[in-house]
């Protein structure tokens with residue numbers, strides 16, 4: 015049992031923090047909000063040069079052989095100032111899947127340039143009707159000769175509007191919601207027949223609705239085996255959940271410390287409002303939940319790599335539930351304690367609030383994860 | 399980072415587990431499993447078995463009878479005790495006054511008191527609270543006036559758990575009425591059985607057990623040699639001790655036991671003709687509380703891991719009393735709900751009316767309401783966090 019960072023991890027987290035403070039304060043995010051891409055390719059390249067995109071990938075794939083905890087430490091720092099570059103979709107989701115399932119050519123073509131920050135990726139899995147059910151996939155891939163033709167619509171594709179290539183989940187067999195029959199395809203962002211609609215998230219980041227109207231890809235674009243993608247997809251989305259916990263930790267920490275600072279200096283009734291016990295106790299509750307979230311962020315980052323899928327799922331679901339229950343207490347208290355100013359767009363509190371809420375709603379919300387937790391075989395047995 | 403135990407720790411766990419399984423008497427195990435209330439003799443039976451093995455006070459220094467285990471080993475041992483359904487030993491000697499005497503006591507005091515705390519031959523109780531000094535403990539009024547080599551004690555303590563069984567009581571008493579409230583307090587030890595003028599009046603808790611007592615002092619004379627530490631410095635010492643009490647009161651391991659109890663109930667109890675464990679709404683409630691247990695458990699593990707490396711308790715440790723006791727209460731609330739109307743009985747009913755685990759549930763549910771009150775109420779904990787950690791201004 016040891017939760018200390020190694021020297022390399024401390025150095026890396028410090029370097030990311032320095033980047034965040036010096037090169038990417040919240041004002042940079044504000045400036046990029048609502049622009050065509052919503053993030054900056056130069057900043058992305060810098061992150062690639064620093065090795066932050068490659069850190070957790072195997073050396074054979076051009077990475078540094080680190081663990082998911084390294085991704086988490088980076089994301090936590092990025093979260094502090096709402097860095098909008100597509101770390102989660104590109105590195106955690108699509109990158110993870112390509113590294114896990116890809117053949118040498120696919121890794122060279124799609125993963126390697128992304129790790130250097132030259133390209134970015136996305137994962138298209140969710141559909142309008144699917145909610146959080148990963149098997150609820152109506153997009154189809156029909157074999158025709160030596161290639162596949164993709165038809166269907168994907169929603170909330172993080173970085174889908176800007177990605178150079180997109181990992182797409184499509185059904186090669188079976189009925190919608192069958193666990194079998196799902197396959198993954200690597201589709202170019204500018205593939206003929208693909209329509210990308212930029213959708214604005216409430217957090218000021220862009221996502222995409224993708225329409226596949228007969229997009230044809232060669233058999234060399236099949237990622238992994240045909241028809242058996244669900245397990246890998248579940249794994250990837252659990253990585254997304256762990257990443258959401260990590261990034262949100264940065265924002266929750268901002269919400270908390272900014273609130274404490276604010277109630278020390280904001281005066282009403284002739285004293286700092288932080289002298290009112292009702293607010294002090296709320297602050298103590300926030301403190302407790304931020305700490306509890308931190309523990310679960312660590313748990314998620316460590317256990318997402320557990321080879322036993324049920325152990326992994328139990329940990330990830332627990333962490334995601336805490337993010338939405340404990341995390342919610344932090345974000346709603348922050349807004350309440352700031353008062354009216356928290357509702358203005360100029361105040362950063364609202365930006366953090368919104369981003370955390372988006373991360374809570376991605377990769378399974380609390381209801382979904384409570385339900386998944388109780389459906390695991392281990393739930394029947396003794397207490398974990 | 400690494401969440402797993404080392405091979406050495408796993409070997410240690412297996413050794414401890416095997417020993418407990420052999421050493422713990424079946425009637426005690428059974429009673430603990432059913433949440434039954436232990437009589438003092440039963441607790442002492444287990445205490446003496448542990449003492450004979452040298453494991454009664456793992457957290458004491460080795461030269462006074464501790465085990466020499468590190469933080470992780472102590473944690474593993476504690477977990478294994480709960481897992482095996484061993485009775486909890488009385489904390490007043492072993493975790494409260496013992497460590498204080500070890501830290502601040504004279505050599506004579508150590509020789510006189512520590513061996514009998516360790517062996518379980520002398521039972522202790524804690525005389526801090528008074529009718530008008532609860533959370534505001536520093537306003538306590540028990541007077542200790544000097545006369546010759548003695549102190550003369552006058553006043554009253556209350557909520558003194560198990561005073562009626564105790565041989566000794568440690569009290570906070572006012573030795574200097576003129577000083578600031580915190581500064582005139584001394585830490586004194588009194589022979590509760592043999593000192594004329596000390597009277598103990600037990601009364602029932604809502605759990606139905608006679609755990610509480612009022613302890614009255616009427617010109618009770620105790621030697622000054624029974625003062626631990628300097629005169630008027632009792633407050634600082636007692637506060638150090640309260641800090642210790644707080645982390646252990648979180649009771650994360652006890653919550654694990656409650657989750658086991660709830661599952662057992664839910665496999666037995668019926669809902670719509672099926673086991674409650676198959677009811678979707680119930681399963682979600684159980685899942686939520688178990689997730690909370692994991693969440694609090696993670697904070698507990700981080701605290702332990704930091705302590706293992708010799709670091710001062712981090713911020714997460716100060717929240718354990720609050721979130722840990724809330725969790726214990728939630729667990730008993732869910733256990734009650736799981737049993738439905740069968741939860742509403744009382745433990746003095748005939749056992750053929752209810753299985754034993756049902757018998758004791760209501761008592762535990764009621765008694766555990768105290769967990770958020772004692773050891774510094776959760777409101778007081780929040781006051782401490784907001785002032786000491788968050789640095790918020792005084793009202």
Ligand SMILES: Cc1cc2nc3c(=O)[nH]c(=O)nc-3n(C[C@H](O)[C@H](O)[C@H](O)COP(=O)(O)OP(=O)(O)OC[C@H]3O[C@@H](n4cnc5c(N)ncnc54)[C@H](O)[C@@H]3O)c2cc1C
Pocket residue numbers: 523524525526527528531532533534556557558559560768771772773774775776777778781
């Ligand atoms: C089961 C049990 C066993 C106990 N055993 C012992 C024992 O062995 N020895 C011993 O000395 N004592 C013992 N106690 C006493 C215990 O330490 C006190 O109950 C505790 O300190 C609270 O004091 P009080 O009960 O007088 O409540 P009060 O201090 O009167 O508090 C009442 C309520 O007011 C709140 N409150 C008080 N002050 C503040 C504040 N400043 N800000 C916000 N809220 C506040 C409290 O949180 C509580 O909710 C025991 C108590 C219980 C319930």
